[in-house]
Amino acid sequence: MSRIGYTREKLNNDASPAPHRGMAQAALHKIESNGRFIKVMAALMNLCQDNVEGGRLQIQGTDLTKDGHKVFLSGANLAWFTREISVTTSTSKSEVGWRGISESCTKPEETHNPPTLPVSYTDFVLLLGLWLHIEGETTPKFDSDGYVTGLDNGGTLVGDLKEMLTYAAQHDVIVFITLWKGAISQCKHYRLNGLSRDTAKLQSYIDHALVPMVKELKDLPGLGGWDLMNEPEGELIPRTHNYDPCFDTSGLSGPGWAGTLYSYQEILRFLNWQAAAIKDVDPHAMVSVGAWNARSDTDQFGNHNHFTDECLIKAGGRRQGTMSFYQFHSYAWHGRFDSTSPFKHSANEYRLDKPIEIGAFRQRGSEGMTIRQMFEHAYSSYAGAWSWQANEDS
Template sequence: MKMTSSLFGLVSMNVFVLIVLTVFVQPASSNRLTVSGTSFMLNNNKVFLSGGNLAWINYGCDYGYDFYPNTKPKVEEQFKLMKQAGGNTMRIWIHCECVSSPLINETSGYVIAPDNNGKFLGDVKDLLDTAEKYDILVIPTLWSAGKHPRLHGLINDTKKLQSYIDIVLKPLATKLKGHKALGAYDICNEPEGILIRHSVDTDPCFDTRGVNFGIGWHGAFFDYKHMLRFINLQSAAIKSVDPGALVTVGIWEGKVITDKFNMVNRYSDDCLRKAGGKKEGVLDFYSVHGYSNAIGQTFDSLGVFKHSAPDYGVNKPIVVGE
């Protein structure tokens, strides 16, 4: 694939494959990562993001409670290895699918605290402090689309989601505001995993009739309208606290970020605003995943390894997040 300055590769679980860079700047200055057109900027220079998708040490049990003393040395070792290899960015999962955090009232489904002992926010801050020592940018992925009913409650019910926003997300964004190691917030990993195929809607943003997306591999629970609302409200909440923060989503495949090829960009500003109603609740760049077919070892014809960034016709940077 022809790589541009708006693309980077992140590979999963402790194994890092680094792409040869045409432009590289170490992220160690007072300036934050920003977006200009289809490029990332740092220290007034274009920067090519390259690194790995660590994901987790213990799925959903890395931050808050008393998990972090076990997590930190293992993550720090990966920061060291990435620094030695010349990488500059790491994607790390935070809540996963409500395995442990945030703390939710099991009767009402409302979020009541980040965790059970007040350590969660400090743990995530320390994660970024540690990354900064190695000149690594962190992309914290808040959620992963899965089957857990606690997560589903937040997607279904905006009041429950607002309890998370007020009690966890805004305090977290406040604590991390301006941090040099904060690359961007990734709202959710592969939302398509729990979407309904052939969902009927008069709006193309939400309608999936007649198109075999291959979605719903974790089960058919939500339509695009619910999921995009979930993303829109959280993105807007982050930006209300930290207007300089970048926000993205770990999108399943390139086919859903473009209006070309007879497709619909489900994550356009327009679609996100229609779903959630929040003007600021949009994405600053697209983080798209790319996997080959397990049987034929071939990539989807609209996948990121079959195209260069301009082929998708979008006006934001694109990264390869997995």
């Protein structure tokens, strides 16, 4: 998965001419009128004349900042659309393609034609699609015993990613790369299962794939950060008592739709080790995980926050292995948001000590809100909003 977005800067400036009200408004217009555009999480600080090469994203309390300015990260998810995803970025003058980054066992009903995803801003149109490992279908490279021996079979993935990130930076876009997906369990899940349960196998991934990849990409201005896993609760074992509230799921219903496979301790260890490895190489890296629901990410409303620094370190033992910001998803069920949905609350009501991103939502999964209304609600108090998904109409 890849994520694209735009900064908050100048969105507030009502005096600016309509075409220059910031990329977030351009994105809102395109989402509303076309329903298709991209998630790459992005900070476009001062319109197209400025370059993303200034400073990196930073955390200041519950805000994300860049070059000293508070920013709002706005965009959309681009998920699966073909068995072998081709990541293509194009302009009216040139076209550069990236191939072979992706999943290989997508179900037929999940396969679509590659979409055209216009983001209107001066004279360029940017198209990008990317899932990285998912469940380990095509990357990283595994041996017959389930240990990781490299990043990919052909040795071309790093070069592809560098090319993509360089191109993104030239257009003032930064990219978040999602490594794994917990919301599905398909033909190659046994590979991800090995990494989740066996720490020796997980360490082999860190040593032979993750760390080399981070070393190669960390200094590229087009890289925004790392989204470690999409909805790990899809494979969480619910309603299981543990004396430690970090790992207790006895009061948690909803997770496990893709299989009741892992305890919270196993999931948090999996995340903790990878986050620590990334930060050991790149101490200023942004790292997140896309929680299925706000219920996993707050102590408010009768819930427990399982993704705190304390819980992650307790599970994995690596002090660097924490999240830079909180990110949770929200969809209506039978036409209604649940009581913890970010579309029912402002960000400060969760009483969290880090920025909050609404990491997945869509117009068709709302209580009748338009996509513009959803982005505007997010903009009023959250640090960012990334809709789902770019290759759907809404």
